Amino acid sequence: MMTRMRVIQVIFFEVKMNNCIYCRQDKEVAKFSLEHVIPQFLGGSQAPDYLKTRDVCKDCNSNLGLFVDAAFEKDFMVFNQLNETAYSLFSPTLFSGLPFRCMGISDLSPPKMKDDEACEYWLGPLGEQVFWIRPHDEQKYWYSGGNPRTVKKIRSRAYFMFSERTLKAPQISWNAFKDAFCGKKVDKIMCTQVQGADPKSIGFTDATELDKERIEYFHSYCSNGQELKNRVAMYLDFDVRFLAKLALGIAYVFFGKSALLGGEAEELYKALWMKPDDPKPKIKGAGAHNQSDHFLKEHCGIDYGTTISLIPANGFVALNLNINRKLNWVISCADFKQLKQCQIDSLGLGKSFVLIKPLSKFVELKLEELLAFNGGISNIEELNVISGQVNQHRDFFKNL
Numbered sequence: 001m002m003t004r005m006r007v008i009q010v011i012f013f014e015v016k017m018n019n020c021i022y023c024r025q026d027k028e029v030a031k032f033s034l035e036h037v038i039p040q041f042l043g044g045s046q047a048p049d050y051l052k053t054r055d056v057c058k059d060c061n062s063n064l065g066l067f068v069d070a071a072f073e074k075d076f077m078v079f080n081q082l083n084e085t086a087y088s089l090f091s092p093t094l095f096s097g098l099p100f101r102c103m104g105i106s107d108l109s110p111p112k113m114k115d116d117e118a119c120e121y122w123l124g125p126l127g128e129q130v131f132w133i134r135p136h137d138e139q140k141y142w143y144s145g146g147n148p149r150t151v152k153k154i155r156s157r158a159y160f161m162f163s164e165r166t167l168k169a170p171q172i173s174w175n176a177f178k179d180a181f182c183g184k185k186v187d188k189i190m191c192t193q194v195q196g197a198d199p200k201s202i203g204f205t206d207a208t209e210l211d212k213e214r215i216e217y218f219h220s221y222c223s224n225g226q227e228l229k230n231r232v233a234m235y236l237d238f239d240v241r242f243l244a245k246l247a248l249g250i251a252y253v254f255f256g257k258s259a260l261l262g263g264e265a266e267e268l269y270k271a272l273w274m275k276p277d278d279p280k281p282k283i284k285g286a287g288a289h290n291q292s293d294h295f296l297k298e299h300c301g302i303d304y305g306t307t308i309s310l311i312p313a314n315g316f317v318a319l320n321l322n323i324n325r326k327l328n329w330v331i332s333c334a335d336f337k338q339l340k341q342c343q344i345d346s347l348g349l350g351k352s353f354v355l356i357k358p359l360s361k362f363v364e365l366k367l368e369e370l371l372a373f374n375g376g377i378s379n380i381e382e383l384n385v386i387s388g389q390v391n392q393h394r395d396f397f398k399n400l
């Protein structure tokens, strides 16, 4: 008698795994996405591919972007310095839009504002004013524009008011208004009568009865010439997690996984995942609030952009982050003990990356070239061309 054998075929699917450089968890490759090690708000999308990696999981990419990158970007000082770059490079002919400047939380209490709301005050390029009534978050109190997650979820209302100068260059106001609050759940309400143009075409909504009450309140406040008091919230550790993340990311793309091992890297990881009450990690470095070294601030940057430098120092590679030569941070990003001698040698005296986001520019140069350029000793053609465009049109605003 023949026995029929049933052949069971077992197929093993091999699930490819990868390890995330930030959370250090093994996850399926499909759960990873492209990470700009230099974030896009600093101009990182222009950076070459070797400054990007796919070894960051999607969770880290989105959560750290929202809470670590944004905590840094939305800090009052950083936010307004980044905006300054856009103003320095403004050209009336190549005009794409100028950002509103955040002036902090105002002491106004417009009608029917709730206890858990704040009225944030913003100024436009021509003195336009915005009163934005939005949810106030105790935990993310220092974010210009509030907690990004709450702002995406809860609808808020922003009241826009033209200035007298708006009428002299209405297109500038119009473009700035169009860009402001783009992609946020914000109802935009125009407080000024606009003739010959339809505010609805750039996303404004009709005023409700409550809006009309509030518009009257804002108008009476402004016409009385009362002094507006704004509070600027500062969180002294806003930069710790961001700097640690940047240091780990840059160390990884430059030197590979070994740079993420060892005691110093472990402190960077503690800093990256630090909770408000955790003990301070032992990282070498200095933040913008604690800046004793003016040399780095003045020499390791440019006036109109972000500069990141890698500088071999005493036993470690220092990462220097400079914005507009106004804000400077330095942090130890890799321990020599974790690197090969050829990796340290490849840095020479140091490497610098200049990023000018409004012009979509990325320039890589040796640290000594940057120092010579800032000292007026040598010319760098690419930076000269950009310098030529800086502040060319400051008078345009003065003469309006």
Ligand SMILES: [Zn+2]
Binding pocket: 020, 021, 022, 023, 024, 025, 056, 057, 058, 059, 060, 061
């Ligand atoms: Zn991760």
